Amino acid sequence: MKNKKILRIIPIGGLGEVGKNMTLYEYGKDILIVDAGIMFPENDMIGIDYIIPDFYNYLADKKDRVRGIVFTHGHEDHIGAIQHVLEEINAPIYDTLLTRGLVEVKLNRHGLAGKADLRTVKAGERVQIGAFSVDFFHVCHSIPDGVGLGIETPAGLVVHTADYKFDHTPVDNWPTDYAKLAEFAQRGVLALLSDSTNATEPGWTKSERIIDQGLDQVFKKAKGRILVATFASLISRMQQVANAAERHGRKIAFTGRSMVDNMNMARELGYVDFPERLVISLEKSLSMPDNQVVLMCTGSQGEPRSIMGRLASGTNRKFDVREGDTIVLSSHPIPGNEEPVFRTINQLFRRGADVIYESIAPVHVSGHASQEEMKLLLHLVRPKHLIPIHGELRMLKQHAKLAEEVGVPAENIAVIENGQVIEFEDGKLHLKERVPGDYIFVDGTGVGNVDRSIVREREALGRDGVVVVNLKVNRQTGNLSGRPEITTRGFMLPEDLDAMLEKLTRQIQSTVSRSNGDLEYEVLRSLKSYLYQETKRNPFIFVTVSQN
């Protein structure tokens, strides 16, 4: 066994999006972690703050084998769980300059600044991390300084693209590194793990550059202020909006802590470049003529506590929406988040703004490759095997179909799910055991102390509410002393409940009279069936009995 050259790959986390938040590479006694991100909960994961990959299980007895953590780019779904990983694992972190900047902002917030061993890598460099010789190569995505990885091991070369697109005219003029992909092909690629997010999108994803035109259309027409909302991490969008402001004779102000932090960091590191005179303070902007101002802020997802969310609900402190404002949401709703985004748009319209969003004008493009780009990648890399990652099962299946179309044999494509261990030995792919590799809920300070069963309890509580009944029973007579105290939450309107109260009391009294055992349980059962019969609802009922 000892001399066998076996490479193991395990995708973890990402809410069913395979390997979205983390992928483990294991060779001999060395483990490499690629990415450590978070996901936001689905609509039915009530009360959950965010979700992290369940690396705890698999790495429990292998923590000291982790030789390094590599981040492909600075988005939350790739770096957001770093503080949880560092609590368990002591290993150097490798990433590019901008990604490092974003990781540092995050570590500072968690009081971990200075504790992590951060090592900056440039795209084009090769780094030895344990048994893995890793080539970092540049990819375009909706954030600058993204990289893919060529991971060389004695068992073969694996190319891991994470999120990418082939933008010929990216805002930073730095296209995806075609030459490196071709070089990998010449070396011979054992397997490609690559982004499947847009596998159901035909054609070629539009270039970031077309947003310039979209912004020009909007800026030309706008008579009042222009407010642009996007993700705080969308660094290149800041550049595009600033350029548009400059072209149209406006000044730009940034507002919102994360946007300002990221903008300053990106400016210091040289990832954005604006003239000094272009950027003004929020305060300054509020006293200037409306048609000379652009405000850039967060809240493109309709988050209620973001600036745009507060503007929509009329609860922003420093300024309000004005009649005549033009508001641009330069983003795409996160899947499942359409309702709050559209609600925000409607509220902004109601406050007198004209709102421009993706369906109205080209003010956003996807950061992920579409079908023709996926085919191009396969032709450039010519992998022996394909493991589609970053996507729900339906997208991975579609990615597999595309790969078959361009000639990858079906038996060399592994559509897998999180926790599925893949082994490569002698150039062959083997599906091995499936390990726990799903996700863990984070709620408040609790990591993993809320699970599916608790979320189901929450659903049930939310569906029909709670009824608490406090009875006093006379020790002598065995009868109720006075009326039961009934408290409800989320059950029905108090006035409607009052109308039922007399019948309810009689029902309880009759149960108490007939009781010959566990009084609390009997009252609970009888109330449950009574309330269901009257309301067709199933609230959680608690009964407490005290004797006097």
Added chain:
Amino acid sequence: MKNKKILRIIPIGGLGEVGKNMTLYEYGKDILIVDAGIMFPENDMIGIDYIIPDFYNYLADKKDRVRGIVFTHGHEDHIGAIQHVLEEINAPIYDTLLTRGLVEVKLNRHGLAGKADLRTVKAGERVQIGAFSVDFFHVCHSIPDGVGLGIETPAGLVVHTADYKFDHTPVDNWPTDYAKLAEFAQRGVLALLSDSTNATEPGWTKSERIIDQGLDQVFKKAKGRILVATFASLISRMQQVANAAERHGRKIAFTGRSMVDNMNMARELGYVDFPERLVISLEKSLSMPDNQVVLMCTGSQGEPRSIMGRLASGTNRKFDVREGDTIVLSSHPIPGNEEPVFRTINQLFRRGADVIYESIAPVHVSGHASQEEMKLLLHLVRPKHLIPIHGELRMLKQHAKLAEEVGVPAENIAVIENGQVIEFEDGKLHLKERVPGDYIFVDGTGVGNVDRSIVREREALGRDGVVVVNLKVNRQTGNLSGRPEITTRGFMLPEDLDAMLEKLTRQIQSTVSRSNGDLEYEVLRSLKSYLYQETKRNPFIFVTVSQN
């Protein structure tokens, strides 16, 4: 005042989609109700079954003035609230044959068959309903036998399209009635109320006919069974799938109560036409070779209790998904419902099926007009005023922009919200008072006994759960007798709670010792801050104290 010719229009209900579920027309002492539908709750309306228009308020003292109820077509969002309306209002119902059929199915389920005064109208007919002379004219939509209305009153002619599209090649070969629209224009149209659903979609909505090609693509490739899921009311889709089955030498079976009911009704009324030999029973289909079978069922929205939902979760009784099945979801996710739909698709893939849906192949088209059709309608009808209906505010605003582009003066376009009373007098539009015209929650048997405040309580309950604490206090010593009983739901895992229990008990004991007033309140406050500090969660806490 008495001789003034005033027409009042009031859109009601529809979850912010203006007039989606109901529109009232009022002239003198006569009221006409157009449509009475329901909406399904948004993701944050926890535990709500469905939503009905709040007609109760405005009609409270005007019930006897309602001269008729007109249904434009048989979709739930237009007919689903009929049983609630008939509880309050006694008026004849006017609709076309198929719509009547669907209304009757619904009335039967609510035990109201025979109680309603149903009057069948054919497209092309004119009916006098109180002061309203109503021309019914045919429109294409994603259900056959839809109509728009030309409502003539002494104050002028209003054209109300409800849902429509201009399909040149509809499945039933019955295009929208261009001639009637042109005739209205010649008579002079005071106002147009029309569908804004697709106001942000450029171009022209595709014809239902292209689905034939989509189905042919799928049927040609499929080697095993074919399962097609769609809405039970999508009658024309049943015809298209049956035709495809016939073309590809397969038999078709329908399954699911509402689908079978509607299919039989539509077949009897002549809205679908299949040869006898084509349709087989579900039982028969299960014993035939896979490649000779098509099954048609409900569940295209991922509803857990539908056939497709049960197939996805592996809980269907009569049959299961088989490796090699091809499953077609011939539908578009209802907005906000994307997560369950895509979850269902992923589960079906996991069970070995190949799943075809809108993003993969043209197996569904919208039933609503897109921008170029909206412009065509405006040119055909040449209304003096436009009142965009059927859409969120953002869509109405976009509809208004389109109308301005084709020459409707901005001051003649009224973008309004539900409950806004519009009056027309002497050909002029006046915005009058705003009346309660929103929506009412239906939950179990309760209509309106759950409101926004109760839903907010449910949200809070769902977010962090419930903690019930039952204390026994010794009357003599004033101290706790024994441990407090603590019951939780949706708060945290029992084992994690156990770890906190000792500290919790000490906390309560200390509060009890220091108490000099309202013990329940003091324990509640101290627990609340303790639990928040430990967990950063805010469960609902109930404290009951009994003395012994």
